[in-house]
Amino acid sequence: MCDRKYAILGTGALGGFYGAKLQKAGLDVHFLLRSDYEHVSQYGLLIESKEGDFTLSQVNAYQYVEKMPQCDVVVVALKTTQNYLLPELLPPIVKDGGVVLVLQNGLGIEEEIAQIVGNVSIISGLCFLCSNKVGQGHIRHLDYGLITLGEYVPGYHSVGITDRMQQIADDFSSAGIAIELAEDLLLARWKKLVWNIPYNGLSVILNATTDELMADVYTCRLVEQLMFEVAAGANSYGRNIPDSFIQKMLDYTLKMKPYRTSMKIDYDACRPLEVEAIFGNPLRKARAAGINLLQISCIYDQLKFLDTKNQRQY
Ligand SMILES: NC(=O)C1=CN([C@@H]2O[C@H](COP(=O)(O)OP(=O)(O)OC[C@H]3O[C@@H](n4cnc5c(N)ncnc54)[C@H](OP(=O)(O)O)[C@@H]3O)[C@@H](O)[C@H]2O)C=CC1
Ligand SMILES: CC(C)(CO)C(=O)C(=O)O
Incomplete structure (x- = not known):
């Protein structure tokens, strides 16, 4: 089992689903929440999934990043409309030399993140997932789940498959999440x-x-x-x-x-x-x-x- 610590920034439909799968597989996962914080601290997370329902009765839940440990991999799973918060949220929790893993839809997000944190790798995952948050700490995974990972470098030059991508792919695969590696993130x-x-x-x-x-x-x-x-x-x-x-x-x-x-x-x-x-x-x-x-x-x-x-x- 790897000793990489994961943070999930935004425990919603996507972050809640993948984060819970990682924890279930034995990884050390720390969840940042907003409106569901009290509920999830008390009752944990409930995942309904066509791959099998499960509950995590205890999770590391946080309301503030300042209380979170520094993590090797920080998963950005907020809606992009909340990305204006990243300058406050990212620097305190990403380890020097760590990875920011962006699992959001859209284009150009990596360039914004590179302006906020230095000395980290930025890897993105394009998620073919149908998942909804249907209640407090309650995620309903409807279908799919494949993540295509690619690493960012300034200018979006194609960097091929890096060791860091492979490590993250191994962690996610160990949690039963399908991963594909892309040589060209753009x-x-x-x-x-x-x-x-x-x-x-x-x-x-x-x-x-x-x-x-x-x-x-x-x-x-x-x-x-x-x-x-x-x-x-x-x-x-x-x-x-x-x-x-x-x-x-x-x-x-x-x-x-x-x-x-x-x-x-x-x-x-x-x-x-x-x-x-x-x-x-x-x-x-x-x-x-x-x-x-x-x-x-x-x-x-x-x-x-x-x-x-x-x-x-x-
Ligand atoms: N859902 C899906 O199947 C897919 C989603 N995506 C992409 O993934 C990204 C996330 O989407 P999705 O998971 O659906 O969105 P959700 O709205 O379900 O999840 C985002 C979560 O972030 C939380 N949040 C917002 N602001 C803060 C804050 N300041 N501190 C802590 N938590 C905060 C929200 O909390 P609160 O509950 O309080 O609102 C919410 O739970 C988007 O870019 C989306 O396009 C991509 C493919 C599929
Ligand atoms: C294509 C889809 C619906 C999942 O298959 C998706 O990934 C999305 O909503 O962004």
């Missing part, structure tokens, strides 16, 4: 956006689940066009997303159980939407490389309008 991030941009965006704008978007010829066409635009964005950075990958994402979603995307869940709960990380950053990156992603830009403007209106109502 390519992996754009590939994840092939799914998130059309489905997250359209689910909110059109008030639709994934199966509804796939069942209609017009929305299906829109999804596909958006996917091709994401591929054009990747291409502006010299990354090739083949047409076969787009077909794979369409087939994958057709086979998926009807799903309300995480952005739609946030919208329905009047929580802020991850518009900047998932739409704004890719648009700005592509623009900086000289291309305008017109359809994605149109989705972005509508989401900004809906997000602002939703927040005002709240």
